[in-house]
Amino acid sequence: MKAAPFEHHEPSSVEEAVSLLESLDEPLVLAGGQSLVPMMRFRLAVPETVVDINAIDDLDYLRETDDHLELGALARHADVERSAAVAENYGSFADCAPLVADPQIRNRGTVAGSIAQSDPKGDWGSVLLAHDGEVVAHGPDGERTIPAEEFFLLPYDNSLDDAEIITALRVPASGDDEGSAYHKLKRKVGDYAMVGVAARVRLDGDEIADASLALTAVDITNVSVPDAADHLEGEVPSGDLFERAGELAADHSNPESDEHGSAEYKENMVRVLAQRALADAVRRARTDDPAGAVGSDQTAVGDD
């Protein structure tokens, strides 16, 4: 099916994009289009105007500063996959990028677009949550930052205002004593997650000073697991500790049974993947080898 007719605008600055969003009828932002184009073709989205931000060169960057890792709104999944800064210091980003969709989609799709899409099955939401990230949004009243924790409201719904665009995603710079990981269970290569878990830890000597866990595809939005974080902080990493954290994550999750697996199975996988992600994160925090392990658990249902 064809998309409904629309006007295509290509602003060259953020200000121009925002004023188009403010003044035009039923506009939508188009970034990579890897979700929006199919949605428009199925008429799940019927914008009258499309504000295509691909010509705003200022948004096309991925950089690490002293304080932050920052992804401009046009940073593609493939940019993250190829980034040396990410490979060196941000294990969960490095794990996640190659697990999103497939190479052609990763060449076009943006991380910010994925966050804006706010699909509970989207992988990046969990990574952003686990890193205490924030969304930088630009609207008619200027710029504001929204903590990831407050961003996701409902499936495909978030706290962006109508005339706002995401200009960047930001996470605190990762120190030497930090490590993170993303594990994803999917039925086949390139598929959405059945379950995904992002973990991040910061060590202080032998103890976990700070920890976070966030989950994909097992609730109505990406969610973090505060109980598990509380349980981990101040403790010395061990298998038992991670097992209990995994149980807390499973308790916190709220999966639905579907054709891919029962709620019980998914909950169990949250437990398993949380332990694996934590173990990787701690290992990376210790060895300073963030991209050393593969974060995929591509075991299909009944694949044993």
Add this chain to the structure above:
Amino acid sequence: MTEKEITFTVNGTERELRVEPRKLLVHAIREDLDLTGTHIGCDTGNCGACTVYKDGEAVKSCLQFAPQADGSEITTVEGMEDLPEAGMGESDLHPVQEGFHEMHGLQCGFCTPGMMLAGKALLEEHDDPSETEIRQNISGNLCRCTGYQNIVKSIEYAADVLAGREPPESPVENPSSGVEATADGGEPDGGRTDGGRPLDLTREYPRGDGDE
């Protein structure tokens, strides 16, 4: 709805089109430019049959609107044999095309254009990809004949040609060469008894009792 004028270079030739913004790139390529080698399989971004090479990367042409290609440079399967790398092997074809021919990477051929352009994109970055890298690279391309084995070998063949290494002998042309790719993707030799001679399509085969 305002139509848009777009100008882009497709297979080395500058083309101008007037398109509705809602026209997909794949439709502009197939319908307006009549380049029907780029296929449409799923319409949803899952199958990769519509893969084209755009500004140095493989993309799915069913997942962008035609105006988004304004100013870009696109290669479709029809343009592969005009690329600079064409002719590096034993034929005038692009090494990836030659690989698909030699290693029998093509069955019904529906997925082939997308597979070849995804393969080309990989080989721009890696001159000696591992089997795993090749498989990951074509993970966005579905072959409904499920012929992945020989597709992987076809891309390996092209990697050899492009990097100046000796490619393997074609198992189809040389069934005793010991190369494992096979005409049917199954048992080496595929049960053929004709010594693997290529069929001569211009020859008149005798009818009747078969006694020549």
